[in-house]
Amino acid sequence: MSEISVAGDASGTAAPATALVVLRRVNKHFGALHVLQDIDLTIARGEVVVVIGPSGSGKSTLCRTINRLETIDSGTITIDGRPLPQEGRELARLRADVGMVFQSFNLFAHKTVLDNVTLGQIKVRKADRRAAEQKAHALLDRVGVGAQAAKYPAQLSGGQQQRVAIARALAMDPKVMLFDEPTSALDPEMINEVLEVMQQLAREGMTMVVVTHEMGFARSAANRVVFMADGRIVEEARPDRFFSNPRSDRAKDFLSKIL
Numbered sequence: 001m002s003e004i005s006v007a008g009d010a011s012g013t014a015a016p017a018t019a020l021v022v023l024r025r026v027n028k029h030f031g032a033l034h035v036l037q038d039i040d041l042t043i044a045r046g047e048v049v050v051v052i053g054p055s056g057s058g059k060s061t062l063c064r065t066i067n068r069l070e071t072i073d074s075g076t077i078t079i080d081g082r083p084l085p086q087e088g089r090e091l092a093r094l095r096a097d098v099g100m101v102f103q104s105f106n107l108f109a110h111k112t113v114l115d116n117v118t119l120g121q122i123k124v125r126k127a128d129r130r131a132a133e134q135k136a137h138a139l140l141d142r143v144g145v146g147a148q149a150a151k152y153p154a155q156l157s158g159g160q161q162q163r164v165a166i167a168r169a170l171a172m173d174p175k176v177m178l179f180d181e182p183t184s185a186l187d188p189e190m191i192n193e194v195l196e197v198m199q200q201l202a203r204e205g206m207t208m209v210v211v212t213h214e215m216g217f218a219r220s221a222a223n224r225v226v227f228m229a230d231g232r233i234v235e236e237a238r239p240d241r242f243f244s245n246p247r248s249d250r251a252k253d254f255l256s257k258i259l
């Protein structure tokens with residue numbers, strides 16, 4: 001795919017001043033499988049990018065490379081102008097800057113909701129406990145689970161757990177939030193309560209990369225839809241254009257199956 005259409009990125013060489021996450025010719029293999037192929041993607045500050053595509057197309061791997069849960073074989077990834085660190089304290093800080101919310105919640109099961117949201121603040125951001133707890137309570141209120149602070153994750157519904165996971169990521173003051181199918185493991189009646197929190201974040205200007213099959217969310221919250229297939233970005237466009245007039249056969253085929 002050629003350069004994308006973020007304002008100011010027309011040259012295709014220097015990233016625009018507003019670029020927050022920049023991937024250039026990123027390649028990744030799992031053995032013989034070429035899972036990411038020459039991925040070029042620039043995400044502007046405050047932009048909401050929804051990534052869609054068939055199962056196995058590399059969406060999760062793409063997210064995981066951005067906070068270095070996966071290494072890449074070639075290409076570059078920069079966050080806020082800095083290349084991804086390789087290890088150590090710098091890597092922990094990078095992970096805090098890049099909040100990630102997974103399909104499977106991934107809360108610490110043996111810690112209370114409150115502790116889940118204070119732990120990273122104290123360990124990585126070096127906040128003192130009182131400040132961390134104050135912030136945690138405010139964030140838990142904001143995502144609508146303030147009353148659950150003393151409970152353990154297993155005592156919460158899936159929708160509540162996922163909102164705690166979002167609060168935990170936000171507690172680190174991330175520069176960008178990655179969501180990898182955050183509602184796919186939820187019972188249907190809980191999907192909206194999570195999507196609403198994400199909508200709110202988007203409205204507040206959070207930079208977000210969201211892998212989802214929730215096309216309603218994509219239409220209403222995304223600035224851009226990125227369609228992946230077989231490890232490549234096949235097509236990207238504003239959601240209204242993408243959904244009304246997909247250009248590639250792969251995207252047409254995909255949309256015909258899910259809409």
Ligand code: ADP
Pocket residue numbers: 030033035053054055056057058059060061062
């Ligand atoms: P998506 O999220 O779009 O469904 P993934 O990024 O999870 O796709 O996976 C892309 C491809 O890479 C799939 O074929 C998957 O089986 C493979 N894959 C993912 N993770 C690994 C891994 N750790 N080792 C080997 N293959 C993997």
Ligand code: MG
Pocket residue numbers: 059060061180181
């Ligand atoms: Mg996936």
